[in-house]
Amino acid sequence: MDRRTRGTAPGPPGTFGARRNRDADWNAWPVADYLAENYRRLHPCDIGVIRHHSALYRRCAPGSLARTLELGAGPNLYPLMLAGAASRRIDALEPGAANIRYLRRQLDEGPDDSWEPFYRLCRSLDPALPASCAEALRTVQVVPGTAEDLTPGTYDLASMNFVAESVTEDFDEFTALCAAFVRAVRPGGLLLAAFMERMPSYRVGAGPVWPACPVDGTVLRTVFTPRTTGLRVTRLAKDRTLPEYGDTGILLLTARRPDTAGPPQE
Ligand SMILES: C[S@@+](CC[C@H](N)C(=O)[O-])C[C@H]1O[C@@H](n2cnc3c(N)ncnc32)[C@H](O)[C@@H]1O
Numbered sequence: 001m002d003r004r005t006r007g008t009a010p011g012p013p014g015t016f017g018a019r020r021n022r023d024a025d026w027n028a029w030p031v032a033d034y035l036a037e038n039y040r041r042l043h044p045c046d047i048g049v050i051r052h053h054s055a056l057y058r059r060c061a062p063g064s065l066a067r068t069l070e071l072g073a074g075p076n077l078y079p080l081m082l083a084g085a086a087s088r089r090i091d092a093l094e095p096g097a098a099n100i101r102y103l104r105r106q107l108d109e110g111p112d113d114s115w116e117p118f119y120r121l122c123r124s125l126d127p128a129l130p131a132s133c134a135e136a137l138r139t140v141q142v143v144p145g146t147a148e149d150l151t152p153g154t155y156d157l158a159s160m161n162f163v164a165e166s167v168t169e170d171f172d173e174f175t176a177l178c179a180a181f182v183r184a185v186r187p188g189g190l191l192l193a194a195f196m197e198r199m200p201s202y203r204v205g206a207g208p209v210w211p212a213c214p215v216d217g218t219v220l221r222t223v224f225t226p227r228t229t230g231l232r233v234t235r236l237a238k239d240r241t242l243p244e245y246g247d248t249g250i251l252l253l254t255a256r257r258p259d260t261a262g263p264p265q266e
Contacts, residue, residue, distance in 0.1 A: 018169035019201070019211040026096040031075050033205030037243050039076060042117045045239035045250055046078065049194050050118070052234070052252045053082050053159070054125040056192050060086035062128045065156040069093060069184055071147060072163030075102040077111055077137070078118045079161050084136030085128035087157070095146045103142045110134050152183040157190040165195045166202075169211040175223050182227045182257055191228060191255045195220065197235060199247035220251055228255035
């Protein structure tokens with residue numbers, strides 16, 4: 001069966017010839033350019049994502065989550081900071097060698113000064129966070145690997161920011177990544193995610209084109225409704241202070257893995 005008709009993916013037909021996750025060299029992710037474009041200063045969309053995510057973590061008592069996941073962590077430290085009060089162990093799962101090097105350096109030598117405004121915001125929203133960013137990151141373990149390496153049911157909470165839709169052009173593969181994300185938590189576990197809305201394949205700096213599939217709220221509901229309970233999808237307006245990635249905004253998701261075996265988990 002060809003890719004145009006295969007599977008139950010929610011995306012449009014015509015993913016024939018789509019670039020898949022393995023077709024990109026994630027070891028060569030352009031860390032410096034990506035940080036310069038997205039995370040060297042606090043953008044309005046970061047404030048929106050942090051507020052959204054912090055609201056979920058605030059509902060978790062300090063130290064109440066034994067083990068949490070940041071799937072496809074990349075060089076972004078703010079999702080890791082946000083988990084710093086509630087989680088006793090944060091696994092930053094990441095396949096790319098350059099990202100792994102950056103994360104390990106941040107943990108070993110202390111975070112770059114540019115992360116301080118992010119941390120101040122996180123802590124102002126969640127006073128249970130410790131005084132310093134370095135302390136909040138103390139329980140982070142960098143775990144080399146991909147979504148395929150996840151053991152189902154391992155985590156109390158899984159977080160994923162700009163990954164499933166930003167690493168493949170194939171909607172079936174997007175769906176499989178989301179399914180692995182859901183399965184990574186124990187039954188009843190919490191899910192927290194951000195997605196670029198309708199972003200096509202994109203460039204960072206002057207580098208190569210990275211594969212992406214444009215998703216919207218309907219796609220997210222189609223993928224997550226059968227796999228989760230309490231699904232909530234909201235959106236942030238497009239942030240014009242970021243480079244033009246072709247997106248129309250950011251979609252934010254919270255949900256839970258169902259308590260009992262029920263809907264298909266793929
Ligand atoms: C657009 S970046 C997002 C990075 C980061 N999460 C953020 O918030 O900026 C996509 C990340 O997904 C990682 N990635 C690519 N394929 C993956 C896979 N199969 N499983 C897990 N992560 C993957 C990449 O190495 C990269 O760090």
